[in-house]
Amino acid sequence: MILLSGMILVFGLAMASISVYTFMLNLFTWTVVTYFASCVLITFSCQLFLTRSFKKISWSFYSFLGLVCFFIPLFGIIITLSIVGFMSVFYTKTHPFADRVDETINLDEILPFSASYGAGGVPLHLLRENASTAERSKALYTLRKTSLSNINSLIYKLLPDSSDEMRLLAFNILEGQEDSITKRIHSIVSMLENDSLSNQKMATCQKDLAMLYWEFIYNHLISPELEELILDKAISYALSALEVLTTDATLWVLLGKIYKYAQQYQLAESAFQKAISFHISPAQVLPYMAEIKYKTHDYQAIKQYLNLSDTLLDIPQIASVKIFWDKN
Numbered sequence: 001m002i003l004l005s006g007m008i009l010v011f012g013l014a015m016a017s018i019s020v021y022t023f024m025l026n027l028f029t030w031t032v033v034t035y036f037a038s039c040v041l042i043t044f045s046c047q048l049f050l051t052r053s054f055k056k057i058s059w060s061f062y063s064f065l066g067l068v069c070f071f072i073p074l075f076g077i078i079i080t081l082s083i084v085g086f087m088s089v090f091y092t093k094t095h096p097f098a099d100r101v102d103e104t105i106n107l108d109e110i111l112p113f114s115a116s117y118g119a120g121g122v123p124l125h126l127l128r129e130n131a132s133t134a135e136r137s138k139a140l141y142t143l144r145k146t147s148l149s150n151i152n153s154l155i156y157k158l159l160p161d162s163s164d165e166m167r168l169l170a171f172n173i174l175e176g177q178e179d180s181i182t183k184r185i186h187s188i189v190s191m192l193e194n195d196s197l198s199n200q201k202m203a204t205c206q207k208d209l210a211m212l213y214w215e216f217i218y219n220h221l222i223s224p225e226l227e228e229l230i231l232d233k234a235i236s237y238a239l240s241a242l243e244v245l246t247t248d249a250t251l252w253v254l255l256g257k258i259y260k261y262a263q264q265y266q267l268a269e270s271a272f273q274k275a276i277s278f279h280i281s282p283a284q285v286l287p288y289m290a291e292i293k294y295k296t297h298d299y300q301a302i303k304q305y306l307n308l309s310d311t312l313l314d315i316p317q318i319a320s321v322k323i324f325w326d327k328n
Helices: 004-023 026-049 058-073 073-093 097-105 119-126 132-147 147-157 164-192 199-218 224-244 249-259 265-277 285-296 299-306 310-314 316-327
Strands: none
Touching: 004 026, 026 058, 058 073, 073 265, 097 224, 147 164, 147 299, 164 199, 199 224, 199 249, 224 249, 249 285, 265 285, 265 316, 285 299, 285 316
8 A cells, every 4th residue: 555655746846847947848738737637636645645544534634634735836846845744743753553553442333233142152252352342342241231340340451461452441331430439438537536425326338438448349449459558448447337336237247247257257157147137038148157157167067057048049049059059
């Protein structure tokens, strides 16, 4: 394409030279004809040269270049070539990945759409770096029906991706969630600095902070290096809140989840037992207690926990697990 553009440009400049020669011979008709042909050739050469980088330049822009060439004799050619040269240099400096110009994510193209695979096929398409950006964006959009924690665990794997578009999209999604939680934490911490807060209100704020720090971990919004620090904060705020909210079943469940994640299984099971004693729905804690027994290889206790409530059969994700253990 560049070679063809260069050849046409040479012919155009040759025609311009001929037009100058005919002008010196007072052959004005031939001067106009040859100069017009020169402008057309030069404009066409510029169009071929710019197309390699700029895929969507309007035809009116090339018409403008042609008119500049024709109505500003000789100097118009210099101006036109300068404009094209400037555009080429500008593009090269600001868009080093010119081969990806057509892979920019366009939401109009991916929403709505019908994917040919379900959520199970998302990781295969999303993490395949040789797939197009549009196809990978569709895979990411398919995750909308899954839990946020599953989405973020995959998005984290896109942060070192070779595609600028996917890497920036992943970063923006995670950053938006982090900023939202961080702002809520700062707001609650500011409230705690108020000395006039009652013990009940202060405990409620501490419970909210424990939930927010747990949200960082559960939704995979922090790096592994910071997990221990965030876990300690979540446990600390939860225990402080429990000094006042001693019968808050949801707070005991939260503490049980945090301890389970920290692999402190005995403390987690005790917290879940406390939640049950304060009349929380067994379906909210029995699956976690069964999971603890699975991790500690107490398989008989798994069946006992899963059989404590028939309401577990109403939870699709748990029902199949309960049926499996009932048969074994």
